Amino acid sequence: MNNTEFDNEIYENLPPLLKGLTGEFKGREKDIVLLSSLGVLSSCLPNVFGEYDGKPVSANLYVMIIAPPASGKGVMNYAKLLIEPIHKRIIENSLSNLEDCQSANKGKKEKEPCPPIVTKVIPGNISAAEIYSIIKNAHYGGLIIESEADTLSAMLNQDWGNFSDVLRKAFHHESISISRKVEKLFMEIREPKLSLVLSGTPDQLMPLIKSKDNGLFSRIVFYFFEEISDWRDVFQNVGFKKQILFEKASMHVYNMYDALVTRENEKIQFALTEDQMCRFNTEMNTIFEIVKNNYSASFTSNVKRHGLVLFRLCMILTLVRADKEELKLAESITCNDEDFDSALFLVKQLLYHANTVLQNINSDGLSEIDNRLLSSLSQTFTRKQALESAKKLTISERSLDEKLVKWRKEKLIIKVSHGKYKLAY
Incomplete structure (x- = not known):
């Protein structure tokens, strides 16, 4: 496993919708578009469930892209376009129903209670009390999507806005409740469904997570x-073309959502084949044993929860590949081997990314990749030698030069002469 860009093979085997969306991007941006789109789509599959560990689960994912400023992670915002027609229709219908109720109540002494506002996209700038209501x-579940993670972390750092427990429970569809004596408020939500798509810089991670153990x-x-x-040519009309691509794809997502909503109480059950279940357990058990014996004990919880992520990715890919008639009529739907392989590949790669993030949390200001690069260098080294080591870790020449400057300021290395350094320890 490594945190290089995803192999091109996975893009060749994606369902047509995702293959078309990612085809206009390259490198890291291609990976970001894929993951953020999967995160958004995980909130667009109502009335679909699968049985995992003896419990019914929906497709909802929590996705976070972490990278420096000006790294291209802003392409995540294209994925938000996929859900906008759904969100717009839901909001418009809700406001219309509210307006009808308010009109009907005019002149009445005993007014009928009006329906609450129904939404699909949930803002990250929200209080703990509001999150329950929304x-x-x-x-059929909500989506929080924010291109700046500190929008959400700022709320989690306020006493009145800390809903970290809501996020943790909603991931597993566990019941959540709130009771406030002063406001005479009591609310209980059974089987909450929530998807989360965020991007941010490494500095924005800790205020959000606080601890690897929470x-x-x-x-x-x-x-x-x-x-x-x-740097890119900002006068090319490429961005606008990509926006149109996602807007067109959003109508496919809208029709898929509409087909699933019309099923009402007749849900589709998603399942793996017998062979896939066998492979699932074999692969995840192998990964678990490797992590248990070679990595931090705290990371084993990531492996277990990435098993659920694997199942949900299979569900998303399968449903996105299905045609509208199948979504309307099928009682059950089974994952094909192509989508299972894609989901398994992604989880293996993403576990490595999660471990890299864990190392960043554990370090005292020095990232795991910085540690790996420093440890690969001789006591005395040249910039050329450092660049050779950096390339093996997929660190660009520009990033290396920035690290050399930073390490000198932090007195981790000493400049001996032009292009020559020595470790300070």
């Missing part, structure tokens, strides 16, 4: 890299 009234960390699918993207 999740309760989200249309449980939220192991529930998130991380994608981490340190390269900074090159």
Whole structure:
């Protein structure tokens, strides 16, 4: 496993919708578009469930992209376009129903209670009390998508906004409740459904996670890299073309969502084949044993929860590949081997990314990749030698030069002469 860019093979085997969306991107941006789109789509599959560890589960994912500023992670915002027609329809219908109720109540002494606002996309800038109400009234589950992770972490750091426990429980669809004596408020939500798609810099991670042991960390699918993207021609009309691509794809997602919503109480059951279940257990057990014997004990919880992530990825890929008639009529749907292989590949890669993030949390300001690069260098080394080591770790020349400057300031290395350094320890 490594945190290099995803192999091109996975893109060749994606369902047509995702293959088309990712085809317009390259490198890290291609990976970010894939993961953020999967995160958004995980909130667009109502009335679908699978049985995992004896419990019914939906497809909802928590995804976080971590990279430096100006690294290209902003392409995550394209994925939000996929859910906008759904969100717009839900909001418009809800406001119309509210307006009808308010009109009907005019002149009445005893007014009928009006329906709450129903939504699909949930803002990250929200209080703890509000999050319960919005999740309760989200249309078949909600989606929080923010391109700056500190929008959400700022709320989690406030006493009135700390809903980290809500995020942890919602990941497993565990019941959540709130009771406030002063406001005479009591609310209980059974089987909450919530998806989360975030991007941010490494500095924005700790305020959000706080600790690798609080449980939220192991529930998130991380994608981490340190390269900074090159300058691009800002006058090319490429971005607008990509926006149109996602807007067209959003209508496919809208129709898929609509087909599933019309099923009402007749849910589709998703399942793996017998061979896939066997492979699932074999592969995840192998990974678990490797982690248990060679990595931090705290990381084993990530492996277990990434088993659920694997199952959910299989579900998303399978449903996105299905045609509209199948979504309307099928009582059950089975994963094909192509989608299972893609999901398994992603989970193996993403576990490495999660471990890299864990090392960053454990380190005292020095990232795991910095540690690996420093440890690969001789006591005395040249910039050329450092660059050779950096390339093996997929660190760009520009990033290396920035690290050399930073390490000198932090007195980790000493400049001996032009292009020559020595370790300070």
